[in-house]
Amino acid sequence: MSIVATNLNFRYPGANKDVLHGINLTILPGTTLAIVGLNGSGKTTLTKALMGLYEHQGSLLLNGRPITAYDPATIHRRTSCLFQDFCRYSFTLRENVGIGNVDQMAEDTALEIAMDRGGALGIKEKVGLEGKLNRYGSGGGEGEDENTASLSGGQWQRVALSRSFMRASEADLVIFDEPSASLDPKAEAQLFDRIHALSRQNGRRCTTIYISHRFSTGMKADQIAVVEDGTITECGPHAELMAKAGRYAELYNIQKAGFEE
Numbered sequence: 001m002s003i004v005a006t007n008l009n010f011r012y013p014g015a016n017k018d019v020l021h022g023i024n025l026t027i028l029p030g031t032t033l034a035i036v037g038l039n040g041s042g043k044t045t046l047t048k049a050l051m052g053l054y055e056h057q058g059s060l061l062l063n064g065r066p067i068t069a070y071d072p073a074t075i076h077r078r079t080s081c082l083f084q085d086f087c088r089y090s091f092t093l094r095e096n097v098g099i100g101n102v103d104q105m106a107e108d109t110a111l112e113i114a115m116d117r118g119g120a121l122g123i124k125e126k127v128g129l130e131g132k133l134n135r136y137g138s139g140g141g142e143g144e145d146e147n148t149a150s151l152s153g154g155q156w157q158r159v160a161l162s163r164s165f166m167r168a169s170e171a172d173l174v175i176f177d178e179p180s181a182s183l184d185p186k187a188e189a190q191l192f193d194r195i196h197a198l199s200r201q202n203g204r205r206c207t208t209i210y211i212s213h214r215f216s217t218g219m220k221a222d223q224i225a226v227v228e229d230g231t232i233t234e235c236g237p238h239a240e241l242m243a244k245a246g247r248y249a250e251l252y253n254i255q256k257a258g259f260e261e
């Protein structure tokens with residue numbers, strides 16, 4: 001899917017100023033875009049605007065057509081997303097993952113492929129596809145029976161990632177908002193290899209957008225957009241942005257220095 005935003009603005013209802021302003025961005029089909037920036041700069045809002053969740057001002061074209069010309073159900077069907085506040089359902093592992101693509105919920109192979117990509121196969125081995133998950137954590141919760149498995153934050157993230165990968169196999173646009181926040185370093189590296197592979201697999205033209213605070217992962221994206229105070233101040237591949245010695249290079253070097261200390 002191609003995405004072209006021209007002078008895109010967005011304001012949350014009731015707010016007294018635009019949270020996104022003057023957004024100009026071109027994402028080619030089959031490429032990856034990493035979004036970086038400080039807390040509260042507008043990264044999540046930008047990804048939600050790009051997938052048509054918000055009524056914006058300015059032009060937003062998906063595959064050359066205004067997003068408003070599409071039936072929202074069509075965009076929903078062709079998009080897979082994982083946001084930071086993903087749901088933890090007090091359902092079985094099959095249901096928690098399969099809900100990403102209900103048509104394939106009964107297909108064990110499809111579930112296993114998604115769980116392999118999302119890093120949840122170990123959880124499947126422990127609790128089984130029909131094992132019930134406890135959204136209240138180890139303390140249990142009102143109305144919960146005792147035979148439910150309690151997962152750690154990172155394990156829940158793996159379940160949610162697997163849910164996204166269930167859908168990603170058919171999507172033209174895949175969005176991940178801080179997908180590795182609770183993952184250990186090994187799982188994080190594996191995840192980003194899979195995310196980068198999404199756009200390139202089987203000759204598909206799937207477009208992948210992800211938000212990451214980790215510059216070592218974002219640098220592998222085809223383009224990196226730096227969001228500051230609601231607008232994109234720099235955009236391009238890692239080498240180009242480093243050569244520019246601007247804001248991206250500054251943030252990258254701050255993070256790198258933190259590792260070298």
Ligand SMILES: Nc1ncnc2c1ncn2[C@@H]1O[C@H](COP(=O)(O)OP(=O)(O)OP(=O)(O)O)[C@@H](O)[C@H]1O
Pocket residue numbers: 012015019037038039040041042043044045046
């Ligand atoms: N539903 C909302 N209603 C009103 N304002 C909001 C809403 N969601 C976010 N905002 C505001 O919009 C601004 C951008 O928020 P957003 O979540 O897009 O930033 P972010 O860059 O993704 O932040 P973080 O890195 O902390 O996740 C913030 O000032 C935030 O307070």
